[in-house]
Amino acid sequence: MKTKIYVQMLGGFSLSIGEKKLDLGTNNKANFLKLSEIVFLRGLGGVSKRDLIDGVFGHKALLDENNSLNNLLHQARTQLKKAGMPGKKIIDGKRGVYAPEYDPNYDYVLDVHEFEDICLKAKNEKKPEKKFSYYQQAFALYKGELLPEFATDYWVILESVRLKRLYDDVVDFLGEYFKEQEDYESLFEIYDKANKIYPDNGWQIEMIDALILKKDYKTAYELYTKCAHYYQDELEVPIPEALRSCYERLSDNVRVVTDDIRQIQANIVRKDEKLKSEMGARKMGAYLCPFTSFIDIYHVLRRNLERRGSSIFMMLCTLVDYEGKPIQNQEKLNARAEILEQSLSEGLRKGDVYTKYSSSQYLILLIGTKREDCAIIYQRISRRVKELAGSRAEFRYRIVSLAEIPGILERNNQLEE
Known part of the structure; x- marks a missing residue:
């Protein structure tokens, strides 16, 4: 043998x-x-x-x-x-x-x-x-x-x-x-093992689905929250439609995740403390968030404009070379983008919000700011960028008031008609 x-x-x-x-x-x-x-x-x-x-x-x-x-x-x-x-x-x-x-x-x-x-x-x-x-x-x-x-x-x-x-x-x-055999325990185990081997293959969505079928809604909700955080905060991409569908099914079945509001507050505080710890000695400046979160914040602020009684401006910052043209060298662009992000963090107020919109652009929500103050803010950030990247480092900016946006949209619709 x-x-x-x-x-x-x-x-x-x-x-x-x-x-x-x-x-x-x-x-x-x-x-x-x-x-x-x-x-x-x-x-x-x-x-x-x-x-x-x-x-x-x-x-x-x-x-x-x-x-x-x-x-x-x-x-x-x-x-x-x-x-x-x-x-x-x-x-x-x-x-x-x-x-x-x-x-x-x-x-x-x-x-x-x-x-x-x-x-x-x-x-x-x-x-x-x-x-x-x-x-x-x-x-x-x-x-x-x-x-x-x-x-x-x-x-x-x-x-x-x-x-x-x-x-x-x-x-x-x-x-x-x-799934056909309604063996949901084995169904979950299959996807769990597959996810361990290929964590970026999207098997988590199937795992959540299996947990919902098992009626283990609490674990499914916890996994959904983890996945949503991964897509929004780490990958900085919208939540996939299949994952949103899982949430809709969950919301129909989850009655109570917790009734202890102090526990929820403690979790939020821990996340905030972790953020501060990661910042280290750096001053906590404006709030940097993924673009999807930026959109949510934008909608909330627009809805509360009348009640707040304060003006809000959105600023678009675009990196350019000293001639005002787009930066072609990718390595230089990446380095300059990091410097612009640092300058925004240091130059904006804690109450302001900003996000990376593209490889060469950042969007900012300036809360409680007058139109004439936007130019001053630009100058302050520009000085810091030049200090870090050299005197030839440039970026241009555009601003729009959130209060003006409905009128702009209405005029655009009229022109299309």
Whole structure:
């Protein structure tokens, strides 16, 4: 009976002979491991010398490609043999093609190929229960993304994208299956595991949906709040429609999240204290918020204009070069935008609100400000920008009163008619 050599690449690289896992050292990004992984991934069909060199060394300039490859092959063979891999060469090279050394006493089993084979069987299977069984096996086998240590290498990216598509199909099938079976506990577990592997794939929305189906509204609401914060405050993008739909379903079912207003206040205070802590020694200036939050604040202020009895102006600041033209150099633009943001934080009052509108623009809500004061505010911010970025640093500004906006919109509508 043949002994199995098991090669794991999903979720990380490891080698096992039978039941024994080999010790490959602590440096999981070593080049000899990268070379070994490329060879094992291609299997007995092998990899060409050119592809192997490009995969290991990338675009790095080498004085002698052949010598560099031979030295690394020697290191890989030595280290793998030391770890317990059987064979004379371990990695065989013939006619410019490199492959795992064939030994009739051993079977190479690669989890990537195993996963692909099970997915193919599942796709071709007609019987629902057998199809479900195959997809369950595939799901259990997929421990994580392909070789995360080298996730940004081109040769890994090509394989990883293909495998992720297969994994998405697995998750989608199992999700639909458990939903039809009304097994909402398993439904949540499927999406929870998928989310741990690919946190930016949007599985959180499916998790919230599963929690709603489980009638675990409190946990669903907590997860929704976390997701909404991620989209608005970290990614600074609008909340996806699917997530909004989850909230609408939640709002129909959640009666009481908490009846302790002091607890709510404490959470708000903690968030404010965290913000102050992150600011460190910097003075707490105007309120910087995501554009979506800026819109909400804008609407609230407009509705309260009459009651407040104070004027509010919106200012648009646009970065330009010393000739008044858009800045073309992206690196320079990024640096200048950071300086403008700092200048706004320092130059505006605590009660003012501002947001990044584009890579070269910021929007500001100046509360309780007269029209003639806007030019003074511009001058103050401009001086600070020049202090930080040099005398040729410029930005232009435009202002509009919130009280004037309804009239502007009305005139525009009349012109369109």
